[in-house]
Amino acid sequence: MSTTLSLTTEQIGQRDAFVERMLKSTSGMFDIFTIYIGHKLGFYQALAQGEALTSVELAARTASHERYAREWLEQQTVAGILEVENHTGEATSRRFRLPAPHAEVLAEQDSLNYLAPLAQLAVGAVHPLAAVLEAYRSGGGVPFSAFGPDLREGQAGMNRAMFLQQLGQEWLPAIPDIHARLQADPPARIADFGCGAGWSSIGLAQAYPKVKVDGFDLDAPSIELAQANLRQANLNGRVKFHVRDAGDPTLSGHYDLVTAFECVHDMSDPVGALQTMRHLVNHTGTVIIVDERVSDTFTPTGNEVEWMMYGWSVLHCLPVGMADHPAAGTGTVMRTETLQRYAREAGFRDVEILPIENFFFRFYRLIA
Numbered sequence: 001m002s003t004t005l006s007l008t009t010e011q012i013g014q015r016d017a018f019v020e021r022m023l024k025s026t027s028g029m030f031d032i033f034t035i036y037i038g039h040k041l042g043f044y045q046a047l048a049q050g051e052a053l054t055s056v057e058l059a060a061r062t063a064s065h066e067r068y069a070r071e072w073l074e075q076q077t078v079a080g081i082l083e084v085e086n087h088t089g090e091a092t093s094r095r096f097r098l099p100a101p102h103a104e105v106l107a108e109q110d111s112l113n114y115l116a117p118l119a120q121l122a123v124g125a126v127h128p129l130a131a132v133l134e135a136y137r138s139g140g141g142v143p144f145s146a147f148g149p150d151l152r153e154g155q156a157g158m159n160r161a162m163f164l165q166q167l168g169q170e171w172l173p174a175i176p177d178i179h180a181r182l183q184a185d186p187p188a189r190i191a192d193f194g195c196g197a198g199w200s201s202i203g204l205a206q207a208y209p210k211v212k213v214d215g216f217d218l219d220a221p222s223i224e225l226a227q228a229n230l231r232q233a234n235l236n237g238r239v240k241f242h243v244r245d246a247g248d249p250t251l252s253g254h255y256d257l258v259t260a261f262e263c264v265h266d267m268s269d270p271v272g273a274l275q276t277m278r279h280l281v282n283h284t285g286t287v288i289i290v291d292e293r294v295s296d297t298f299t300p301t302g303n304e305v306e307w308m309m310y311g312w313s314v315l316h317c318l319p320v321g322m323a324d325h326p327a328a329g330t331g332t333v334m335r336t337e338t339l340q341r342y343a344r345e346a347g348f349r350d351v352e353i354l355p356i357e358n359f360f361f362r363f364y365r366l367i368a
């Protein structure tokens, strides 16, 4: 008997709704991958100058092939991302424009609404899909390095504007004692773990002109990116980047503030890393962990943030967190209770949730 015949009328409605959802998701997936093409080839940058361009002009301005540029322009128009003038004209004489509201999201890297790197992050997340499938079978992991430059650059691009415009301007000023210490003498020292391409360390040094920042990351190409970003920032040697494991017990020194942005959930040994952080602040400093704003418990309906975070987790963060042994296997959906447990095991007395509003992030202060 076919399944269709065994479905009730209500179930047939649910099946059809699910079919519709699958088709919409596929189109949404194409949005993301074709946005990646426009981002990487400089198509959006060229269109963001405001002029409507033909496929011939776009190809010439971006050193690309006209036939490909034309297909992409037509696809982006049908997808509702671009607009077309004279659509009934000759294919190569049609003019396409990027509406200003879309240009902000796709081409203005300083905007807090800039999301083109999200497409790069998604492409990076599926880069080692065969290795991820194998990890699902074997219980092993996939190292961060296997996800390649798109993951690294996409991650950096997503958080850059927040770190340069909100971290030292809104987030830390909401914690008065830390804000005061970072402005005071002797100059405060900050250790920024899992710093990736370095924007959080650079943002801290730009917002607080006295502080000295050490950014640490396990991934050598990320540290190279951070160093390249630092060279443009003119911070007079106040920021230094190092390839180091956050759990390295030989890390020493004293820091007034230790930060870890969106990285504790990626660490194979989060407790080891938190222990290092505790030693480095040695009762007088502060540890701030910024991680995903997920719910306190698993519920079948979840929420928008969790829906997306589980996606990153299934494809990237869990495999990364399983790459070393022993592996905590945290995943992107690190709930408050999980961080509290890690903090306790690392010797902290308490974890305070800071009253800082952000759609994706929750801010934790670990009390030594």
Ligand SMILES: C[S@@+](CC[C@H](N)C(=O)[O-])C[C@H]1O[C@@H](n2cnc3c(N)ncnc32)[C@H](O)[C@@H]1O
Residues within 6 Å of the ligand: 144, 155, 156, 159, 193, 194, 195, 196, 197, 200, 216, 217, 218, 219, 222, 244, 245, 246, 247, 260, 261, 262, 263, 266, 267, 268, 269, 273
């Ligand atoms: C999701 S990225 C976040 C990067 C950056 N903090 C940001 O918000 O854009 C996670 C980073 O944590 C780093 N990482 C993971 N485990 C680490 C460890 N044990 N020690 C140092 N860095 C680590 C990765 O290399 C990666 O750069």
